[in-house]
Amino acid sequence: MSAAPTTSRPPTSSRPGTLSGAFHGLALHRGTLGADPRTAWQLDVFGHDPSFPALMAGRGLDSAVLARGPHHHWGPMADRWGDPLRAPAAMQLPAEYEWIAPGGDGLLLHHLPAHYSAGWPSDRAPDAEAAAEQLLALYELLRTCAATRNVLIPMGTDFSWPHRWGLDVQHAWNRRYCWPRMEHSGPRAHFDAVRAEFAARGERPLPVTREMGPGPVPAGLWVRAPEPAVTVAPGERGRVRALIGANGVRTALRGRTHAVSPYGTWGLIGPAARPLHVPADGVAEVEFELRPPLDTPPGEYWMLVKAVCQGRIAYGPAIAPAFRPA
Structure with a gap:
């Protein structure tokens, strides 16, 4: 469920607007579509209100995916759109952690280190083999900052069609390799796998209460x-x-x-x-x-x-x- 727009900048922060978006979005998904959304999407948002985890937890959500903050508008792996991706060495936090509001309520969060269309460029590969090579290179970068063995690679972008090679790559990959496995799924399966691995290790996600904005307020x-x-x-x-x-x-x-x-x-x-x-x-x-x-x-x-x-x-x-x- 998308709960954008919002921002951490004081002149434009709007908790009523966030709650209104959540109310109408959940009414559509639960009441009209009969779905049970559990994840808030903050993909193209330039800042994140500290109270956002509490607002979403109060609406029955348990996880969130965000891009842009808390590192930079384009994330820690690029300075400008279209730049070659670098290793996420600037990551101060793992890709998954518990984002906690001032009141103590929280969401299991995934921050998209390579931004929200990280896997989409492989759609332009000439064939499935080339797409698999691109996704493998991206996986090798992203796994260095993942909190568990589970790596989330978003496979779409703005107004995108289904990925041309997505299923072909998955089937060929899983026939060839025992590990890592590739699965097409929604965010719930990813968060369930992350929670299960934390539980198996007897650990909890890192609790984080810091500001999630991408930097100082610009002119x-x-x-x-x-x-x-x-x-x-x-x-x-x-x-x-x-x-x-x-x-x-x-x-x-x-x-x-x-x-x-x-x-x-x-x-x-x-x-x-x-x-x-x-x-x-x-x-x-x-x-x-x-x-x-x-x-x-x-x-x-x-x-x-x-x-x-x-x-x-x-x-x-x-x-x-x-x-x-x-």
């Missing part, structure tokens, strides 16, 4: 919401305000700002996008109009404000528009 945008909740009756008009500024930027920024809300609620906000001008060393205020029609069901919804300026992107905290009976 860039921030978005704040002066009013975390706005109440309006159907047929009336309300306003949602956001303040937008920039850290360490000494020139004016121009871009756009967007109101982001769940599918089916876009029509309640208008217009949902507007130009943005952030003055140098200043703060811009933007407003979005809430205009629920007369037949809008009473209840509480959520939205947030996104700012995009000259290569910089920032998300504000979750805002709760509440529609009371007319």
